[in-house]
Amino acid sequence: xxEVLHPGIHTSIQxxxxxxxxxxxxxxxxxxxxNAMHWANYLLNNPKxxxxxxxxxxxxxxxxxxxxxxxxxxxxxxxxVNGVALQNHKAIQxxxxxxxxxGIAQQGKRTYLAIAGGIQSPVVLGSRSQYKDITPQTxxxxxxxxxxxxxxxxxxxxxxxxxxxxxxxxKLIPAYKGPDFHLLPKKAQTQLKNNAFTISVxxxxxxxxxxxxxxxxxxxxxxxxxxxxxxxxxxxxxxxxLMRDAQTTGGYPRVLQISDEGLNLLAQKxxxxxxxxxxxxx
Amino acid sequence: xxxxxxxRFFITHPKVVLLEWDTEPDDALLxxxxxxxKAIKKEFVEVxxxxxxxxSLMLFHDKAINTIDRYQTRLxxxxxxxxxxxxxxxxxxxxxxxxxEAWAPDLNALSKSLxxxxxxxxxxxxxxxxxxxxxxxxxxxxxxxxxxxxLECARxxxxxxxxxxxxxxxxxxxxxxYPVNSPGGWHLIGKTPYxxxxxxEENPCFAQAGDSIxxxxxxxxxxxxxxxxxxxxxxxxxxx
Numbered sequence: 345x346x347e348v349l350h351p352g353i354h355t356s357i358q359x360x361x362x363x364x365x366x367x368x369x370x371x372x373x374x375x376x377x378x379n380a381m382h383w384a385n386y387l388l389n390n391p392k393x394x395x396x397x398x399x400x401x402x403x404x405x406x407x408x409x410x411x412x413x414x415x416x417x418x419x420x421x422x423x424x425v426n427g428v429a430l431q432n433h434k435a436i437q438x439x440x441x442x443x444x445x446x447g448i449a450q451q452g453k454r455t456y457l458a459i460a461g462g463i464q465s466p467v468v469l470g471s472r473s474q475y476k477d478i479t480p481q482t483x484x485x486x487x488x489x490x491x492x493x494x495x496x497x498x499x500x501x502x503x504x505x506x507x508x509x510x511x512x513x514x515k516l517i518p519a520y521k522g523p524d525f526h527l528l529p530k531k532a533q534t535q536l537k538n539n540a541f542t543i544s545v546x547x548x549x550x551x552x553x554x555x556x557x558x559x560x561x562x563x564x565x566x567x568x569x570x571x572x573x574x575x576x577x578x579x580x581x582x583x584x585x586l587m588r589d590a591q592t593t594g595g596y597p598r599v600l601q602i603s604d605e606g607l608n609l610l611a612q613k614x615x616x617x618x619x620x621x622x623x624x625x626x
Numbered sequence: 627x628x629x630x631x632x633x634r635f636f637i638t639h640p641k642v643v644l645l646e647w648d649t650e651p652d653d654a655l656l657x658x659x660x661x662x663x664k665a666i667k668k669e670f671v672e673v674x675x676x677x678x679x680x681x682s683l684m685l686f687h688d689k690a691i692n693t694i695d696r697y698q699t700r701l702x703x704x705x706x707x708x709x710x711x712x713x714x715x716x717x718x719x720x721x722x723x724x725x726x727e728a729w730a731p732d733l734n735a736l737s738k739s740l741x742x743x744x745x746x747x748x749x750x751x752x753x754x755x756x757x758x759x760x761x762x763x764x765x766x767x768x769x770x771x772x773x774x775x776x777l778e779c780a781r782x783x784x785x786x787x788x789x790x791x792x793x794x795x796x797x798x799x800x801x802x803x804y805p806v807n808s809p810g811g812w813h814l815i816g817k818t819p820y821x822x823x824x825x826x827e828e829n830p831c832f833a834q835a836g837d838s839i840x841x842x843x844x845x846x847x848x849x850x851x852x853x854x855x856x857x858x859x860x861x862x863x864x865x866x
Contacts, residue, residue: 363686366677368823368831369765369805468825477765477806478825523636523644566651567762567769569677569684571642592677593762593769601638626637 345409346459346490352404352446354549355484357463359395362471362478366592372572373473373589376549376611377454378604380418383505384458387415387435394462395472397484399455401614403446404484410494411440413460417505419452419512419612433505452512452612461493475589512613515540516622517606522575524562524597532558532581536600541583542618543610549589552610557581562597570594573602585610630658630705635698640690644682645701651680651771656759659683660836661708669704678760678835680769716836717865718755721803721818723794723841724849725751729817736796736813740779748843750774751815755838756801766805766823766831770839773801785811792817794841816841819853820863832863 348355358381361374375381375398385394397404403421416423416432423430424445430436432455438444449455465472468479476482484490525533535558546553558581569592570576576584576596585602586594587610600621602610613619636644645662647655663676663683675686691697725748727733737747756770763769773796781797789795789810794803797812804810805822818841824830833839844852855861 364675365765365830366675366686367761367835369761369763369767370830371765469830477823520639523634523638523646566680568646568679568682569644569762571639571684571686573639591763593679593760598638603639626640 346492347407347409348404348484348486348488348490349407349443350405351484351486351488352399353402354400355404356398356474356482356549357395357465357479357484357490358398358473359462359471360393361473361588362469362475365469366569369592370469370478371475371550371589371592373471373475373549375456375473376588377418377456377608379608380454380612381456381458383433384415384417384456385462387417387433387505388413388458388460390458390460390462394458395465396459396463397457397490399446399457400449401453402448403455405443405445406490408438408442408444409440412438412492412494414438414444415458416455417458418455419449421449421455422447423455449614453614454611459492464491464493512609514609515619517609517619518603519573519575519600519606519621519623520603520626521623522598522600523568524565524577525599527562527597528558528560528577528599532560536621537623538620540618540620543613543615545615547615549587551587551590552585554583554585556583558583558599565595565597567593567595568598570598571601573604573607574598575600575602587611630708631655633705635701637691637694638684641687643685643687643691643697645685647681649681651759653757655681656757656771656836658708661710662705663835665704665708666701670700677762679762680759716838717833718838718840719833719863719865720840720842721820721863722844722848722852723752723816723818724844724846725816726846726849728846729793729849730815732795732813733815736779736815740777742776747777747815750777751796751801752841752843755840758833758835758837758839760835761831761833764805764808764823765825768802768822768833768839770801773799777801779813781811782813785809789814790817792819792821794818817849819849819856821856832865837865 358375361372542555544553544555572588574586577599634646638644673685677684737744756772759769789804791807793814794816795812
């Protein structure tokens with residue numbers, strides 16, 4: 345068990361998401377930066393679908409009741425064990441009754457903590473990813489216990505990833521034209537292709553609202569299916585980038601679709617970060 | 627055999643294809659979408675999930691689609707081979723709703739603005755069978771068509787931050803049931819004790835696209851009794 349001494353700002357259990365129930369209105373969910381999550385599991389020889397902890401901006405303070413092996417990927421959150429700094433991107437042995445403490449993300453926004461054998465929280469509709477009204481809890485709360493398999497201590501011996509955090513400074517987010525892109529006036533299309541956009545304070549696991557607006561007269565549309573990465577344009581021109589916890593349907597025109605890689609990159613960007621869309625073909 | 631209205635084939639993501647019909651939604655299109663969806667599920671093993679809108683289907687694949695041309699041809703062939711568009715497999719669900727003031731904070735104001743008594747409003751609301759177009763927005767939220775025209779109304783100017791799970795509401799040309807606690811901008815006219823979404827069950831939502839819904843008025847006493855029976859798992863609605 346891991347005991348949560350302090351939950352951090354937004355810490356949740358995530359995996360590859362909940363596929364197969366969108367037709368019932370259930371969001372896909374899953375880790376915001378799937379790439380970072382995969383590497384964390386990889387370092388421990390975990391199967392890909394193992395659940396991890398996703399921490400945003402400021403991480404939690406955790407007490408490990410039993411010994412295990414962990415790996416940290418994503419943003420550097422100044423992890424410390426008994427005051428000693430830990431490195432990201434390698435397998436780390438944790439002794440029993442150890443306190444693991446995180447600070448504020450230095451570069452990037454989200455950090456992933458994988459545990460040997462994966463987190464053993466309840467599986468609901470094929471996934472452990474926490475989501476309101478689906479899983480018993482929406483985020484990790486104070487004093488809560490997070491179960492893991494204490495018998496399974498593995499990890500890739502001596503494995504390390506060389507990783508350049510500069511990936512997160514990348515300003516180009518790969519995207520494709522959305523089904524309603526062609527309805528935008530030429531000027532707005534050019535704006536999407538050439539201008540920089542800024543992430544507003546309204547950003548969450550569900551959606552990032554952008555600060556810059558487009559001028560357009562696209563008529564409203566009948567409610568349509570959407571997916572993570574869909575960029576919607578509201579009647580007043582506000583752009584809404586749907587993220588992993590996005591609803592399954594939406595009523596705004598879809599001007600772009602961000603690629604999987606683009607979504608992973610955006611997941612590591614915070615409020616006020618700017619970027620450009622790199623629009624290519626599917 | 628009639629030719630169906632043409633659809634647009636759009637690759638929205640390497641693993642996701644969108645099919646869209648440029649038409650107003652109606653019963654005939656819904657029947658066609660349901661049949662097409664069923665046929666795709668059967669014939670295209672690579673499709674792992676299909677979501678639906680009023681005039682669209684979205685096909686999710688387990689990996690990137692490589693042979694787009696062949697894929698599109700197969701899809702067109704399948705579409706033109708569809709023959710039956712009956713409602714034969716759709717079910718009718720009667721959902722108990724209590725329209726008592728305690729559960730209907732907006733019933734009075736809405737009936738006034740629609741120029742009718744609350745009794746007439748309730749009578750009209752329970753008089754028709756609504757059709758489930760598709761499920762979206764929230765887990766278990768049914769998009770229902772068929773609201774009587776005289777019940778159409780503007781949505782609230784400001785959505786309220788908390789609408790209780792089970793609330794039955796009218797907004798614009800639509801009526802619906804909030805499956806979970808959520809913010810909402812529709813007028814609340816009643817409440818059902820019956821859960822629309824049960825994440826712990828293998829089939830979390832009893833209804834599906836194409837089914838019909840009829841609301842059945844119940845008293846407050848009925849409401850409490852039903853709530854108790856639902857809690858004890860001695861009540862389950864059955865389709866007709």
